[in-house]
Amino acid sequence: MTEQFPFYISLVIAIVILVMIADKVKVAYPVVLVVAGLGISFMPFMPAVRMNPDLIFVVFLPPLLYEAAWAISWKELWRWRRIVGSFAFVVVFLTALSVAFIANRFIPGFSLALGFLLGGIVSPPDAVSAGAIIKFVKVPKRVSSILEGESLLNDASSLIIFRFAMIALATGQFIWYSAALSFGWMLLGGLGVGLIVGWLFMKAHRHLPTNANIDTVLTLVTPYVMYIIAEEIHSSGVLAVVSGGLLLSSNRHSFLSGSSRLRGVNVWESLAFVLNGLVFLLIGLELPEITAGLKQEGASISGAIGYGLLVTGVLIVTRIMSAYGAVFVTLIARNFIKVADPRNPGFQTPLILGWTGMRGVVSLAAALSIPVQMSNGAAFPQRSLILFITFVVILGTLLLQGLTLPALIKRIKIPDFHDYPPEGEAENYIHRELAKHALQHLDSKYTGQWENSPLLQQMAAKWQGKVNDDAEVAISLEYRSIYLDLLDKQRNWLIQKNDHDEHFDEDIIRKHLRLIDIEEEKIRSL
Known part of the structure; x- marks a missing residue:
């Protein structure tokens, strides 16, 4: 061995x-x-x-x-x-x-x-x-x-x-x-x-x-x-x-x-x-x-x-x-x-x-x-x-179909079925909805608290589209828990959106869930 x-x-x-x-x-x-x-x-x-x-x-x-x-x-x-x-x-x-x-x-x-x-x-x-x-x-x-x-x-x-x-x-x-x-x-x-x-x-x-x-x-x-x-x-x-x-x-x-x-x-x-x-x-x-x-x-x-x-020909024709x-x-x-x-x-x-x-x-x-x-x-x-025969089939299909598939896809021009909104449109929608739900949760659950936290104020301003600065700010344990709660609220909204809207691409949902996980990991390390 x-x-x-x-x-x-x-x-x-x-x-x-x-x-x-x-x-x-x-x-x-x-x-x-x-x-x-x-x-x-x-x-x-x-x-x-x-x-x-x-x-x-x-x-x-x-x-x-x-x-x-x-x-x-x-x-x-x-x-x-x-x-x-x-x-x-x-x-x-x-x-x-x-x-x-x-x-x-x-x-x-x-x-x-x-x-x-x-x-x-x-x-x-x-x-x-x-x-x-x-x-x-x-x-x-x-x-x-x-x-x-x-x-x-x-x-x-x-x-x-x-x-x-x-x-x-x-x-x-x-x-x-x-x-x-x-x-x-x-x-x-x-x-x-x-x-x-x-x-x-x-x-x-x-x-x-x-x-x-x-x-x-x-x-x-x-x-x-x-x-x-x-x-x-x-x-x-x-x-x-x-x-x-x-x-x-x-x-x-x-x-x-x-x-x-x-x-x-x-x-x-x-x-x-x-x-x-x-x-x-x-x-x-x-x-x-x-x-x-x-x-x-x-x-x-x-x-x-x-x-x-x-046998390779039979497989291709049958499929x-x-x-x-x-x-x-x-x-x-x-x-x-x-x-x-x-x-x-x-x-x-x-x-x-x-x-x-x-x-x-x-x-x-x-x-x-x-x-x-x-x-x-x-x-x-x-x-x-x-x-x-099995080896010939594997090699034959990989070489014949594998090498020609990209050219075939480009040549025949598969129609766009519009199963989901365009990626840019979906991204903008998610950004707006996540910001809206975070701000609503912040105002309803933490009224009078978040105004004293520079980081939460900065994030609220960012969600409102007022600033784009990603600089890190020291955060206390109390306000860290508030921010983590907001991230959890956004995560839950994404999961609910994915579960109940069959016309929304799950790949984009998963991308934003991963971004929330990354943000959560960053906040926990501050």
């Missing part, structure tokens, strides 16, 4: 350098990292890299899902719940089914069960790749929200398909009612574990004498506890982490102090950056091991590449068709039920949603978790070929 430590440290340094290069050349960093890992793997001095699937599923996946659950807007997720659910479950199932039929028809030795296994492996798109690409171009909020919401759930649905396909291959039969019960338990058990564990940790944060450091450590432990407990009772660890993360994220201001929130965000952003960088770099480094296994089975590399490109199908269903459903937006989105939005289907680390980890031998001692059929 200690012998490999310098190697992994060098990988982290390489990630930092490569991400800076990616930002400089305006290319999504997952693409650069995978290609760089692929190039580095052929260097003669490089040690053989064998990615342990447990490293991904147990060490990397829980914190990455948890961080994504904290970053996503619950309001946005609920608003687009139908299309998010359709992409995360229905489209994943249709994709796996399409791959199963094509693999059974065109790849020698692939049964339907084996094809369904491959479909479950390659069906979930990787949201990190799409998010890294979208940051270079401007897309409507709804597009990024749908992609973020889908990414939280599609890993769970694809891994459920993978498990059922493994059971069918091991037993040689598929009992539909048993599968339905297992599927229900995985969903309900995962959701239940996540909510219960999340509630317990929320109580621990709220009632134990914690500080910012302890709170941050507890947040680091939380996703692992959720995932491990859920997996131990044979439910979905992914859904447990997602549901628990969403519960804690939506209640973060009720059990975490401003200091804990500020420090936690910094720690989690850095952790997610390193973990994402490592997994994409390791994908590229894994190719020699995958190729060696294919050669040992006497399979043709060129033939395997052809099969991988065939694009599903995106347009989802729009068609929504246009029909609007006549019978209330939908998030009854307007016709045009051809651009479903095309972008369909083209953001880059595959990533979950697919490779699932493929690597296939056992070498089956329970009866026989070699697992087509294991090396499945691994190689």
